[in-house]
Structures are given as C-alpha cells and as structure tokens.
Amino acid sequence: HGTGGTCPAHAMADAFDAFEGPYQVDPAEALRWSRDQMPVFFSPKLGYWVVSRYDDIKAVFRDNILYSPRNALEKITPVSQEAMDALASYGYAMNRTMVNEDEPAHMARRRVLMDHFLPENLETKQAMIRRLTREKMDAFIDSGRVDLVEAMLYEVPLTVALNFLGVPEDDIDTLRTFSVAHAVNTWGRPTPEQQVAVAHSVGKFWQYAGDVIERMRAEPEGTGWMHDTIRKNALMPDIVTDSYVHSMMMAIIVAAHETTALASANMFKTLLTHRDAWDDICADPSLIPNAVEECLRYCGSIVAWRREATAPSTLGGIDLPEGAKLLIVMASGNQDERHFEDGDRFDIYRDNAVEHLSFGYGSHQCMGKNIGRMEMRIFLEEMTRRLPHLRLAEQDFTYLPNTSFRGPDHLWVEWDPALNPERTRP
Ligand code: HEM
Numbered sequence: 001h002g003t004g005g006t007c008p009a010h011a012m013a014d015a016f017d018a019f020e021g022p023y024q025v026d027p028a029e030a031l032r033w034s035r036d037q038m039p040v041f042f043s044p045k046l047g048y049w050v051v052s053r054y055d056d057i058k059a060v061f062r063d064n065i066l067y068s069p070r071n072a073l074e075k076i077t078p079v080s081q082e083a084m085d086a087l088a089s090y091g092y093a094m095n096r097t098m099v100n101e102d103e104p105a106h107m108a109r110r111r112v113l114m115d116h117f118l119p120e121n122l123e124t125k126q127a128m129i130r131r132l133t134r135e136k137m138d139a140f141i142d143s144g145r146v147d148l149v150e151a152m153l154y155e156v157p158l159t160v161a162l163n164f165l166g167v168p169e170d171d172i173d174t175l176r177t178f179s180v181a182h183a184v185n186t187w188g189r190p191t192p193e194q195q196v197a198v199a200h201s202v203g204k205f206w207q208y209a210g211d212v213i214e215r216m217r218a219e220p221e222g223t224g225w226m227h228d229t230i231r232k233n234a235l236m237p238d239i240v241t242d243s244y245v246h247s248m249m250m251a252i253i254v255a256a257h258e259t260t261a262l263a264s265a266n267m268f269k270t271l272l273t274h275r276d277a278w279d280d281i282c283a284d285p286s287l288i289p290n291a292v293e294e295c296l297r298y299c300g301s302i303v304a305w306r307r308e309a310t311a312p313s314t315l316g317g318i319d320l321p322e323g324a325k326l327l328i329v330m331a332s333g334n335q336d337e338r339h340f341e342d343g344d345r346f347d348i349y350r351d352n353a354v355e356h357l358s359f360g361y362g363s364h365q366c367m368g369k370n371i372g373r374m375e376m377r378i379f380l381e382e383m384t385r386r387l388p389h390l391r392l393a394e395q396d397f398t399y400l401p402n403t404s405f406r407g408p409d410h411l412w413v414e415w416d417p418a419l420n421p422e423r424t425r426p
Contacts, residue, residue: 008033008037009033009034009037009038009041010038012033012034012037012038013034013038013041013042013043013044013050014044014045016041016043016045016046016050017045017046018043018045018046018304018327018403019188019189019401019402019403020401024399024401027303027304027329027331027332027406028329028331028332028334028335028343028344029344031050031052031329031332034050034052034332035052035053035332035336035337035338039051039052039053039056039316039317040052040056040315040316040317040318040320041318043327046076046327046403047325048306048325048326048327049315049318049320049324049325049326049327050326050327050329051315051316051326051327051328051329052329052332052333052336053316053332053333053336053338054333054334054336054338054339054340054357055336055338055339056315056316056328056333057328057329057330057332057333057357057361058333058357058361059315060307060315060326060328061307061328061357061360061361061362061364061365062361062362063362064102064103064106064307064362064363064364065103065310066309066310066311066313067307067308067309067310067313067326068102068307068308068309068310069099069100069101069102069306069307069308069364070096070100070101070102070308071100071306071307071308071325072099072100072305072306072307073094073097073099073100073186073251074186074306075185075186076186076187076188076189076306076402076403077188077189077190077195079195079199080192080195080196082192082195082196082199083192083195083196083198083199084199086196086199086200086203087199087202087203087206089203090200090202090203090204090206090207091206091207092202092203092206093206093243093246093247094206094247094250094251095243095244095247096243096244096247097244097247097248097251097252098110098113098244098248098364098367099251099255099364101244103363105239106363106364107363108239109239109240109244110363110367112232112236112239112240113225113228113229113232113240113367114367115228116164116224116225116228117225117367117368117370117371119370122370122371122374125160125163125164125371125374126374126378128160128163129156129160129374129375129378130378130382132156132159132160133152133156133378133379133382134382136151136152136155136156137152137382137383137386137387139151140152141386141387141417141420141422142417142420143417144414144415144416144417145393145412145413145414145415146412146413147410147411147412147413148265148268148411148412148413149261149265149408149409149410149411150410152379153261153264153265153268153379153411154176154257154261155172156375156379157256157257157258157260157261157264157375158172158175158176158257158261159172160256160257160260160371160375161252161253161256161257161260162253162257163224164224164225164256164371165224165225165226165252165253165256166216166222166223166224166225166226166227166228167212167216167224167226167249167253168212168215174208175253177201178201178202178204178205178208178253179253179254179257179258180201180400181198181201181202181205182201182202182205182250182251182254183254183258183400183402183405184198184400184402185198185199185202186404187402187403187404187405188400188401188402188403189401189402205250206246206250209246209249209250209253210246210249212249213226213230213245213246213249216230217230226248226249226252229245229248230245233245255368256368256371258301258405259301259302259368259372259405260301260368260371260372260375260376261301261407262301262405262406262407263295263296263300263301263358263372263376263407264375264376264379265407265408265411266295266299266300266301266406266407266408267292267295267299267376267379267380268379268383268411268413269299269392269397269408269411270295270298270299270346271291271295271380272390272391272392272413273392274346277291277346277347277348278384278390279388280348281348281380281384282384282385282388285381285384285385287348287349288377288380288381288384289373289377290348290349290350290353290354291348291380292373292376292377292380293353293354293356294346294347294348294350294353295376296353296356296358296359296373296376297334297335297340297350297353297355297356297358298334298335298346299406300330300331300334300356300358300406301358301405301406301407302330302358302404302405302406303329303330303331303403303404303405303406304327304328304329304330304331304403304404305327305328305330305360305404306325306326306327306328307325307326307328308323308324308325308326309321309322309323309324309325309326310322327403330356330357330358330360331406333357334356334357334358339352339355340352340355359372385421386420386421386422387415387420388421389415389416389419389420390413390414390415391413391414391415392411392412392413392414393412393413393414395410395412397409397410397411398410
C-alpha cells in the first residue's frame with residue numbers, strides 16, 4: 001500500500017500529492033482510482049493514510065474513540081525551528097478547541113455550548129444576513145461586473161460570524177491576513193521562508209485573540225456565543241477551560257467564516273457553469289434548499305479532515321497500525337458512486353444530496369451547519385431574484401494550495417445592468 005509495489009494503484013499511491021497537481025485541481029476526480037482500486041492507502045509524501053470511500057469515511061467519523069480528532073488542527077507540514085521560535089516569541093499555545101478535543105471533555109463542552117446554534121435561536125439572524133446581502137448587492141448591481149468574493153462572499157460571512165460570536169468588528173483586512181496565515185499554517189505546505197512569515201502572522205493572530213478576550217471579559221453583559229463561552233469559563237473552568245477559550249477564539253473566526261465564504265463561492269461557480277440548474281432555481285426558488293445541499297456535496301469547502309488511530313484497526317479491508325494518521329477526503333466520499341448514483345454528476349434534484357459529509361458526521365459534526373446553510377440560501381435567494389441573467393466571466397481560477405480548505409480566490413461574474421429585473425419591472 002504505497003510501499004514501493006509495481007502495480008498501477010501502488011504507483012498512484014506513491015505519487016499522490018496533496019499540495020499540487022490533480023488533487024488541487026479536483027480532489028474527487030483525483031481519487032477516483034483510489035475509490036475503485038485501493039480505497040485506503042498510505043501516502044509516503046504526506047505521511048498519512050488517505051481514505052476515499054463514503055462508507056469508510058463515515059465509519060471513521062462515527063468512531064471518535066478509535067479515530068481520535070486530536071490531530072485535526074496539527075500543522076500538516078512539519079515546521080522549521082526558526083518558525084517554531086517565531087511562534088514561541090508570541091507565546092503561541094494553540095491547543096484543543098472543540099473540533100480536536102477527545103472524549104469525555106469534548107461532549108461535556110459541546111453540550112454546555114450548544115444553545116446558540118439551535119435552529120430556533122438562529123431565526124433572529126436571518127434578517128441580518130438578508131440586510132447585509134442586500135447592502136452588498138446594492139453597491140454593485142448597476143456595475144455589470146464584479147468579483148463576488150471581494151464584493152460579498154468574503155465579508156458577509158465574516159460579519160455574520162463576528163456578530164454571532166459577539167466579537168467586535170475591528171479590522172476586517174487584518175483578520176483576513178490572519179485567517180489565510182492560519183489556514184496555511186495548519187493545512188498548507190509553506191516553503192521554509194514562508195513558514196517564518198506565516199509564523200509571525202499566526203503569532204500576531206494568537207495575541208490578537210487574547211486581546212479580544214480581554215476586551216470581551218470587560219463587558220460581562222455582552223451577547224453572542226463567545227461571550228457565553230467566557231461566562232461559562234468563569235462558571236465551569238474545568239469544562240470550558242482557559243486554554244480552550246483562547247484557542248477557540250482564534251480557530252472559530254476561521255471555522256465560522258472561511259468555510260462559509262469558500263462554500264458560497266464554490267456554489268455560485270458550480271451553478272453558473274450548470275446553467276440549467278441556475279435557470280431552474282431562478283424560476284422556482286423553492287429548489288434552493290436542496291440546491292445548497294447538492295453544492296455542499298459536489299463542491300464543499302472542507303474537502304478533507306484528519307483523524308488519528310488510537311489502536312490497531314481495520315478499515316476498508318486494510319490493517320492500520322496504532323497512531324496511523326488519516327486524511328479522510330470528504331470530497332471523494334461525496335462523489336462515491338457506491339453511495340450517490342452517478343456521483344460525479346451535479347444534480348440539484350438529487351434526493352439524498354443532504355447525506356453529504358461536508359459538515360463531518362457524528363459527535364463532532366459541524367455545530368454551525370445551520371448558519372452556513374442559512375447564509376448560502378439567502379445568497380442564492382437574493383442573487384437569483386435580482387440578477388437571474390448573471391453569468392461567469394472568462395477567468396483563470398486560483399486556489400490556496402492546501403489539503404482541506406477549497407474555494408476560488410476570486411469569482412468574476414458579469415451581467416447587463418440594463419436587463420436587471422428591478423429596472424425593467426420597477
Ligand atoms: C466542525 C465544516 C460553518 C462551527 C466542523 C467540521 C467540519 C465543518 C468539516 C468537522 C466535523 C467533524 O469532525 O465531524 C463546515 C462548513 C461550513 C461550516 C463546510 C460552512 C459551509 C461553520 C460555522 C460555524 C462552525 C458558520 C460557527 C458559527 C463549527 C464548530 C465545529 C465545527 C464549533 C466543532 C464541532 C465539534 O467538534 O463538536 N465544521 N463548517 N462551522 N464547525 Fe463548521
């Protein structure tokens with residue numbers, strides 16, 4: 001299994017590269033050979049066992065004792081001493097949050113911090129998301145051409161995230177630099193020189209997160225999930241620990257907005273390249289919820305996640321040693337024809353689209369999934385209503401090379417403002 005055999009599948013396993021080539025172009029397609037021939041294989045270049053089939057990925061998510069999430073936020077590229085020194089100079093001590101916490105600590109924490117995420121408590125966010133979306137659209141609707149990422153899809157999820165968390169909306173540009181650095185630091189393959197620059201950004205992000213917590217502590221009546229977290233930290237410091245609060249403050253900003261921004265960009269790109277689907281949604285907005293699920297299945301923003309085996313195990317017929325590090329590729333599982341008929345076909349009418357693995361599965365399943373979904377739905381509702389004649393502009397798409405976070409850096413779209421429905425039917 002990737003240990004120097006001569007069969008074609010072994011050669012593919014040996015050649016597998018998570019940071020360049022086919023996996024960066026299309027992770028699901030890049031692992032088609034694996035789904036068919038070797039669904040669990042060791043990648044010598046990555047040092048991880050890659051898992052590509054739907055059922056195996058789900059089985060890994062389901063057993064978070066045997067397959068611990070403790071390595072989910074580890075730096076996937078080993079860091080140089082210089083970068084480690086740079087991080088240490090900021091007192092960097094990123095540790096367990098929620099997503100990489102083991103039981104029983106994880107469930108105890110998740111339970112006391114769940115309230116804000118329940119659908120009935122998210123209803124109040126709808127109007128805000130719609131208002132923000134409309135404001136952004138008002139600013140570009142007469143222009144005829146815009147980069148949707150810059151103009152809307154980055155900032156709205158960030159503002160929504162900061163509002164949900166109760167974090168002051170400081171400096172959006174600074175947060176953006178920090179987020180990219182955090183993603184590269186955790187899931188990317190920076191060169192040794194880049195590592196040092198990234199370490200300085202991540203170190204500053206860490207300190208910034210600490211400052212934000214201090215400011216929030218000074219407002220004991222503050223609203224939002226992180227304020228609640230800070231109050232619970234005072235009430236039950238064994239469950240909601242100090243280390244958790246600081247680590248989470250940094251991780252959640254990325255978890256809550258980068259995921260949603262990228263998923264939304266993937267959604268518009270895919271729908272506009274499948275014009276029939278776009279036109280169908282414009283004609284019948286009740287198709288939107290399932291279209292969002294199909295987009296999350298077909299082109300989700302978290303394409304792979306990590307686990308670590310705590311004991312010897314067998315997965316997909318392969319024996320794994322204790323300590324095996326796994327890269328479970330949801331983008332591949334989501335197109336596995338063993339679970340989704342014609343899995344590589346985009347179909348907004350698919351009746352099991354919602355069974356995708358893009359939010360994970362089981363006890364760690366994304367707590368913010370209904371916020372992400374709500375934002376994606378509102379974006380689609382507003383855009384299909386006000387710009388049904390939108391089309392994708394000619395462009396070369398670029399992506400940040402990394403194992404897990406996927407979405408185009410820019411998404412240029414065009415339309416003829418003279419044909420805007422709100423002009424022709426005022
Ligand atoms: C966990 C994806 C939006 C908060 C996760 C996980 C994934 C994910 C893959 C790991 C699941 C697992 O280990 O089983 C996404 C995607 C999003 C999104 C694709 C948007 C489209 C959000 C938002 C928030 C959020 C908006 C918060 C406001 C969290 C938290 C966890 C998590 C707190 C940890 C849950 C736990 O370990 O118990 N998300 N996420 N996510 N996500 Fe999201």
